[in-house]
Amino acid sequence: xxxxxxxxxxxxxxxxxxxxxxxxxxxxxxxxxxxxxxxxxxxxxxxxxxxxxxxxxxxxxxxxxxxxxxxxxxxxxxxxxxxxxxxxxxxxxxxxxxxxxxxxxxxxxxxxxxxxxxxxxxxxxxxxxxxxxxxxxxxxxxxxxxxxxxxxxxxxxxxxxxxxxxxxxxxxxxxxxxxxxxxxxxxxxxxxxxxxxxxxxxxxxxxxxxxxxxxxxxxxxxxxxxxxxxxxxxxxxxxxxxxxxxxxxxxxxxxxxxxxxxxxxxxxxxxxxxxxxxxxxxxxxxxxxxxxxx
Numbered sequence: 001x002x003x004x005x006x007x008x009x010x011x012x013x014x015x016x017x018x019x020x021x022x023x024x025x026x027x028x029x030x031x032x033x034x035x036x037x038x039x040x041x042x043x044x045x046x047x048x049x050x051x052x053x054x055x056x057x058x059x060x061x062x063x064x065x066x067x068x069x070x071x072x073x074x075x076x077x078x079x080x081x082x083x084x085x086x087x088x089x090x091x092x093x094x095x096x097x098x099x100x101x102x103x104x105x106x107x108x109x110x111x112x113x114x115x116x117x118x119x120x121x122x123x124x125x126x127x128x129x130x131x132x133x134x135x136x137x138x139x140x141x142x143x144x145x146x147x148x149x150x151x152x153x154x155x156x157x158x159x160x161x162x163x164x165x166x167x168x169x170x171x172x173x174x175x176x177x178x179x180x181x182x183x184x185x186x187x188x189x190x191x192x193x194x195x196x197x198x199x200x201x202x203x204x205x206x207x208x209x210x211x212x213x214x215x216x217x218x219x220x221x222x223x224x225x226x227x228x229x230x231x232x233x234x235x236x237x238x239x240x241x242x243x244x245x246x247x248x249x250x251x252x253x254x255x256x257x258x259x260x261x262x263x264x265x266x267x268x269x270x271x272x273x274x275x276x277x278x279x280x281x282x283x284x285x286x287x288x289x290x291x292x293x294x
Contacts, residue, residue, distance in 0.1 A: 066103020
């Protein structure tokens with residue numbers, strides 16, 4: 001009996017060790033072709049990722065994702081060069097946050113035109129970050145459609161959300177979206193809640209749900225690196241609505257900030273990745289709304 005128990009425990013330890021080793025061996029940088037497409041790719045740099053599209057006449061790149069990674073932009077360009085030698089035509093910023101858009105100089109040097117929402121362009125011109133290329137062209141609130149080499153990419157603006165400058169990028173033929181930060185896939189939102197617009201974000205998600213799409217590439221990898229679905233967007237909306245309602249009760253009892261943060265729980269989401277780390281950020285942002293009116 002003891003021997004059987006020893007064998008059982010040893011097997012468990014071996015499985016755990018294998019799983020740990022596989023996790024530890026996950027490369028910092030990876031490029032993945034989106035299943036079912038001919039020309040859509042995801043470039044991941046540690047915990048950030050972006051989409052690039054190879055067309056007959058050149059490459060459309062999104063977010064350089066090289067903040068704090070001096071060689072990150074070059075690594076992105078090198079990854080593209082392993083797929084195609086076609087010229088880099090555009091770099092499109094999802095929004096103005098540096099963790100997604102810093103590090104694009106190598107693309108500028110390669111001749112790319114940089115595009116962002118007009119509020120992102122204005123903000124970046126004010127900040128003058130030395131690691132972030134200023135946009136050449138601005139997209140109005142009415143949006144813009146880019147057509148290159150037989151590929152169509154729609155850029156649309158759906159109001160305030162995680163930022164005031166987010167562009168939703170849609171490939172209509174492939175029914176794929178690229179949406180950064182506002183709609184995490186299967187995870188609890190975290191520190192990105194700091195400048196989140198609560199009411200407007202709910203409207204944003206509903207607006208995105210009304211678009212014609214089937215899969216969504218997020219700006220941060222979801223569980224198992226899977227792509228998002230409309231159900232993921234619906235689930236995220238429900239999480240935010242539940243959090244808002246719970247903090248509203250605590251705030252109206254005069255418990256914002258610290259007492260509310262201690263009492264606030266979302267038990268139906270406690271098994272989601274990021275739950276423990278994200279809960280305080282959610283509580284603080286909704287205390288700002290319901291406890292201060294901001």
